[in-house]
Amino acid sequence: MSHLLCSLHDQALKLSRQYLACEKELLEILVKIDAKKVYLEQGYASLTEYSQKALGLSRDVSWNLVTIVHKSKAVPELKHAVQMGVIPLSKARQIAPHLTKENSQKFIALAQAMPREKLQEALAKECPMIPSVEERARVINATQAELSLCLPKEVMEKIRRAQDRVSESQKKWVGLAETLEQVVEFYLQHKDPKEKAKRHEVRKIRATVKAAQPRRTVREFNAAEKKLEWGSKSLPIVQTKDRVPIPAEIKHEVVNKNAHRCTYQDPRTQLRCEKERFLHFHHKLPVAMGGTNALENLTLLCSAHHRLEHYQSSG
Ligand SMILES: [Zn+2]
Ligand SMILES: [Zn+2]
Incomplete structure (x- = not known):
């Protein structure tokens, strides 16, 4: 090999070593940031959001790091193995979904001994119940997306x-x-709460139309109301003894008003949060401070932004 090519190779080798060392250090810092919830202090709802928006890491890189940070809480051996240079970050990410306290030693040893592809095969054999294929949804053109899952x-x-x-x-x-x-x-x-809220609108109109036959309408209306009561799983609310539950009708109105989407607006970008899942009803003026279940006092927040909102308002 010529002198020039040799020197290019040496430079690449040196930089990649620095790069891997940096990754390791970054992981260590993120573990501390996660433990002290520094991201909330900085106005981000989660470590993932923080590492993408504040640190500018790509979706994949931040996903890898955050997965390891979170798994290390239950299995600290994973973090140690990366810190001691036993396995690289990429392999730590690969074994993380399968790792438990019991199998950690064995899997870390496997990751150390095997190349990535062989490791993937071994994981599939060892953990047949856990999918070894990563779930992925990828937009491929203006009207279609590709979905792969196990x-x-x-x-x-x-x-x-x-x-x-x-x-x-x-x-x-x-x-x-x-x-x-x-x-x-x-x-x-x-x-879907959105569809339920739509049906609620239709029922309201029907109830008005049927007002000429009040007895039957009320009974029907109540029966329908009972049947369509909220599934508390998708929209949980914290209820204390003093709290009056939010009436179903008001919940439907809140959902309709906010298009069943988190209403949090990023103060930096003015963009509204995209989350439509695991939404909570939030009292703008807290119940403890006299806030009521009036439509104007209620809004929808995703669980992460709900936590952030309460963290910020608590001081
Ligand atoms: Zn709240
Ligand atoms: Zn949100």
């Missing part, structure tokens, strides 16, 4: 059964994509 065999069988039913009702063979579309649509019709 399912238990029984779930796949159920999807096939659903595929048969959809095919029957459409009197033609229907593919998996269309089957999933139908299944998801059906589920949302019954479980």
Whole structure:
């Protein structure tokens, strides 16, 4: 090899060593930041958000680091193995989803001894219940996305059964994509707070129309109301003894008003949070300070921003 090529190789080697050392140091700092919740202090709802927005790390890099930080809380051996240089960060990330206190020694040794592909095979064999394929949803063009995921065999069988039913009702063979579309649509019709809130609007109109027959309408209305009560899982509210539960009607109004989306606005970018899942009802003026269940006093926040809001308002 010529002198020039040799020197390029040496430079690359030196820089990559520095790069890997930096990664290790960054992990150590992030563990401390997570423990002391420094990201809340900085106005970020989670360590992931902090590492992407404040530190400017890519989605993948921050995901890798945060996964290891979180797993290390239950299995500190993982963090130690990275810090001692026993395994690189990439392999720590690879074994993290499968790691428990009991198997940590064995898996760290495997990660140390095997190249990435062999390790992936070994993990698949050792942990058949845990998917070794990473869940990924990727937008491929303006109208389509590609989804890859691992399912238990029984779930796949159920999807096939659903595929048969959809095919029957459409009197033609229907593919998996269309089957999933139908299944998801059906589920949302019954479980999605947005759809429920829409139905609530329709019921309100019907109730007004049927006002001419009050006895029947009230009974029907109550029965329907009972049936459509909120699933507290998707929209949990903290209730203390003194708290009056938020009436279902008000909840529907809050959901409609805020398009079933977290209302937190990033003070730096003015962008509204995208989260539509695990939303909480939040009292703008706290109940403890005389805040009521009036529509104007309620808003929707995702769990992370709900935590941030209370952290900031508590001082
Ligand atoms: Zn709150
Ligand atoms: Zn949010």
